[in-house]
Amino acid sequence: MELFRDVNVDWLGKKWYFLAFSLVFSVAGVLSILFWHGIKLGIDFRGGTLVYVQFDQPPNPDRIRQAMDRAGIHDSRIVPYGTAAQKQVAISLAQKETQESALDTGRQTIVQALNTNYSSGGGANQGKVDLDNASQGTLAQFLQQNDPEHLASIGGGAQKYAEQAAAILNHRDHDLDGIFSSIDQLNGVADPAVVGLLKQSAYLSGFHVFAADIIGPQVGAALRKQALMATLYSLAGMLVYLWFRFELIYGVAAVVAVFHDTLITVGAFSLSNQEITLTVIAAILTLIGYSMNDTIVVFDRIRENLRISRRETLTNVVNRSINQTLSRTVLTSGLTFLTVLSLYLFGGEVLHGFSFALVIGILIGTYSSIAVAAPMLVAYQDWRAKRGKKAVLPAGKKARV
């Protein structure tokens, strides 16, 4: 099977369309960054508190917001997390409520507010243990204190109850996906005496805090700086490598193309009002490497062709090189796109931003090697010709490998 055979497209003839296309997307992104949604940073960069909660019943954001308001938290953001069937929400607080001296208070307030508004039984739960949120240590200690199997005199209670607690929580976290709907679900998981005790003196809060991130302002600032530096260093590193392997102009063209991709990807995050987190930055750095790959494949071919046909105009050589590598470009991008799409569709909520960045980035990265990097080489040569310099693009240093 073959998709592209003897393609002969005049890519450079379409450079004005490309320019228009790139401009529209970059400018839309930049406008959105400047005037519309801005760049929405995740709490790892902003600093703040983020609590992930799973509910027994489908959560109602308004009810949660009211609960937060009553607890004195007025600027919480409540967004559904994952699919509707998972009944999860992420509750976040901005940085100003997350101080370094009392990093944990935001989380505690959220949990307390949920507890007063969601737990059945309310005040009657005083002194009882919350099975939905109990940690293994707490539960084991609770069992040992109450000693339902009367092991205190025989001994071995500590180990026995630690095992029971582990079994109960393993059932909750792995078999039931984090939350009980009834204490009866413990029948057969733990010893009858233990289940009996828990039925009496444990309760289900109806929610389960399954993850929390609390990031102080200092770390947020450091991570922001780090992400920016990493992106810049990685661009600089590639520029230097291409300079060494080809010529400076190749490096510059490739870096401009990659910068174009980064800009459009970040713009896409702004347009779709999604948060940029640490993993998104990792995706953007990968995308830089990926887009660079694509550009280099085309450049390598240009260099090779320049060496064998010195009389041909640069425009022709570049066109021919793009056409010759087109099949590979489309195939590889297509296949990588396939894997990334699989990640986007099946990889779950945690990787959503990451795979979104790559889905956009791979499309744009492939486009930019053909439509931005290669035309820049020709434009550079035209510019040199106008200034009366030697009108031949240097073929680049001889490949050393």
Added chain:
Amino acid sequence: MRKTLLIVAVLLVFVFGIFGIPKGVGPSAWKTALTDRIHLGLDLKGGIHLVLQVMVQEAVSAETDNAVGRVQADLQQGGFPARSVLKPDPKKPELIQIQGTPPDRVGDVRSLLDSRYGAQYTVASEPNNNWTLTMKQTEVQSIEERAVQQSIDTIGTRINSLGNYEPTIQEYNLGTNQILVELPGVDDLSRVRDIIQSTARLEIHLVVGGPFPTEQAAAQSVGGTVPPEDVVMAYGGNEPDLQGQYFVLQRIPQVAGDDFRDAQPSVDENGRPDATFILSRNAGDRFYQFTSANIGKSLAVVLDNRVQEAANIQQAIRDQGRITGLGKDKAQNLSLMLRTGALPASIHYLQESVVGPSLGADSIRRGVLAAIIGMLAVMIFMLIYYHGAGINADLALMLNLIILLGFMGFSGATLTLPGIAGVILTIGMGVDSNVLIFERIREELRAGKAPAAAVDQGFGHAWVTIVDTHVTTIVSAIILFLFGTGPVKGFAVTLSFGLFANLFTAVFVSRHIFDSILKRKQRGEALSIG
């Protein structure tokens, strides 16, 4: 044949890397073997991730506090006592000021200060027979480094006293003097937090005045502004009459931190919990001298910068004492802290993340599902598009994956969720090298070359490009590794391992498969490459 053996050997080595030697057969034995070798990151396993800041300037301050006493004693012994020795600015813990040395002994003072303190301090004379000692930068640095190291050790001991948590405690590269604590599989944040955060900085200060109802009243009692050698501290014990009151204390403690050798929770004659402490021998001697000279004055026991109790000195105390006014938990905690070693400085929390086990399990399920679907899609496509050569690519791809996971098993690298994404990307990008080569071979075949020559030329031409593309991706992976933290680092690791594995499989293995196919073919028979 030799090459085939080499490839099989590599395969076996890396399969061993992934599984080790499983204890038994059956899926569960293999699964345990797998999880023994490949470590899961906190985001997959669940656990607590903390970033702590060590307030190192406190350690520097404690060191200069100590030096103030020594300078005073040295000058006294030399026969040229200073009017006062103090730390002029609480914000500059490295600075000591000596005021009013005898005007006729300038030379002696200078030579004494230079010989005793010249190594750690820069000695400068100032007008009016004053001197300043500024701790040298190298000395400040070494104290800070020691403080961070000691904090790491102490936190490690404390966490280990809680149970078998397999903690990672190390310096964190994001900022200065920060510590990273990772506790896989633990979700009991409050317990861990309590034990790490109690600095249990126990000190005994001389009381200048108090108790006062407000901070202002306390300051008024010493003339409106608190002089540099004094400090105002709030009451933090459980005596009802003293709640919300303030004391004025001498800033420099008589005994502190390392001077305490041990403490035990006990019960006083009225059955209330308290703690007995024992001082180290040196500190005991010093404390004896001090208390004998100050009978009738008041001492305050200060815990974490709050006055725990204040009492009159009724007799000289050598090395044992009792602290009352503690709750039962506080007494127990305090004695645990003093036994495991005090933190050299207090600890601030900068970041806390807790990942519950249910989220981790869900992430693994989804990540693996996405990887399998992505991989199947790629493999099926390669078969359809390249026919026989597609099998070649698929074999290379599978070997690539085995080598990648084997690398992780051998190196003890941690697999994180972004790391799984790295594996998936490696699949996509790994196939790129094959596509480059196959497309080139097709081109050469179209140009009329014989299969053997086409394969040779195809690999030759594609090799240059493959090197370039791999190097640039490795550059970005290295930068990610250097700058990234936690999960992102895991991603960089899998990505780079995947790239190295890919160089081997796509170029060497795939070439070898082509060569062995060509050898069996008749001259002129076509190559199956779609």
